[in-house]
Amino acid sequence: MTASEGREQELPTLSRLPYLCKQPCVYDTRYDDWARTLATLGAEVTMTDHFRYEVYIARQADRLPEEKNLDALGVVLKWYC
Numbered sequence: 763m764t765a766s767e768g769r770e771q772e773l774p775t776l777s778r779l780p781y782l783c784k785q786p787c788v789y790d791t792r793y794d795d796w797a798r799t800l801a802t803l804g805a806e807v808t809m810t811d812h813f814r815y816e817v818y819i820a821r822q823a824d825r826l827p828e829e830k831n832l833d834a835l836g837v838v839l840k841w842y843c
Contacts, residue, residue: 777808790826797826804836814840 790797804818
């Protein structure tokens with residue numbers, strides 16, 4: 763019997779839920795057009811029945827009144843009682 767034979771353990775199976783979302787966010791009636799859009803790409807990972815976390819990247823594109831972009835990295839921790 764080797765040292766590792768008596769200590770084998772299985773790693774828990776993680777549930778992963780990837781997602782992609784792109785949506786118009788703000789309609790500006792002054793310009794009669796969509797002024798801002800938001801796109802997110804991420805995944806939610808279930809660790810246990812009570813704990814999940816979500817990691818995502820987001821890009822917010824402002825078109826009106828001038829072109830501006832915002833890139834972000836986010837983490838959401840979820841605890842269920």
